[in-house]
Amino acid sequence: MSEGSMRYDSAPARRRTILEALRTSGFVSVADLTRELGVSDMTIRRDLRKLEQGGEVRVVRGGVSVPHGPLHAPAFVSRAGIAAAAKRLIAETAVELIGPTDTVAIDAGTTTYALAEALPETFRGSVVTHSVPVIQLMLNRGSGRIVGLGGDVLPESQAFVGPMTVDATARLRVRTLFLGAAAADDRGVYVATDIERPTKQALIDIADQVVLLADHTKFTTSAPVLLCPWDRITTVVTDRAPSPSIRDQLAKSHVTLELPRDSFD
Known part of the structure; x- marks a missing residue:
């Protein structure tokens, strides 16, 4: 021995x-x-x-x-605990859409952070992000290239936002954006505050395809700021199928719905 x-x-x-x-x-x-x-x-x-x-x-x-990433901001940790099992299922499903050398953008938020956690050790592509926890996670793991988008820090979401962030985003191109949201309904995708909207829209604009990561609670809650209609989304990855009216809108907008193999439905 x-x-x-x-x-x-x-x-x-x-x-x-x-x-x-x-x-x-x-x-x-x-x-x-x-x-x-x-x-x-x-x-x-x-x-x-x-x-x-x-x-x-x-x-x-x-x-x-570590339990909720290298940063332990109370608001971020609290949100990470909501539907945590669902977020992990979503992340494990969504990561299958990423190739080993892809260039992807990862939005700020706890569901998108779960996707960063799910990236395999073999990933050698590039991650564009304005999420401070995602940047720190990627640095600690030491796999793949990180392109951080600077700007003013929004403490509630642990993310860079503002004109500097938008300007930095406009000079880039990514294959896939993995987008987070506060809510979604028949009209489209919503965020909680207008200060988040320009950065998320800038990320949508530079992506060849946009994948919304949203657990089932996002389809039954509300948020005040409309981010985009469904025709700006390519794919929705969620843990439970949304209501028939939302599924109809997804079909009309040619949005693919992806559910985990072991989803709760």
Whole structure:
């Protein structure tokens, strides 16, 4: 037995080491943990499940991260906890739309952040984003290129917004924008505040296709600011099919509806 495996032959010791690594980097892969701790992949995954049950970590594709990303702003963390299982299902479905070298834009928000968490270790493309948590997550993971859009920081969404952000966006082009929203109905997609709208619209304008990530609660709530009608959206990824009237509007606007294989319907 190697010195490393003797040191980490107890579950409490391994879990302490995992937490120490997370405090340093914010994300650790399963492959790195098995190599460092000298135990099997199955043992590491069992440790991670135990830590996740205690709320100490968040298990994501390929590894583990701190519970709600490197930033713990109360408003962001609170929203991340709403329909968390649904957001994970949506992210796991949407990530299948991304190629290993694609250039994508990831909007600010907790559902879109879940998509960033779901990116595989093999991703070597580029991520354009104005989300501070997404930027920090990508930096900690060290995979793919990050193009950060600067500007004024909106504390509630942990995102850059404003004229500088819009100007920076206009000089770019992406294959796919993964868009978040506060609400959606028969007319289209809504945001909570008008200050968010210009940046989101600028991202829509530079994308070849726009994928809306929205859990089922977004189709039964309301928000005051109309962002765009359905004809600006290419695909909707959600965890439950929306109402018949919304599905009719999606069909009329030629919007594809994607549901997880193990959706709640």
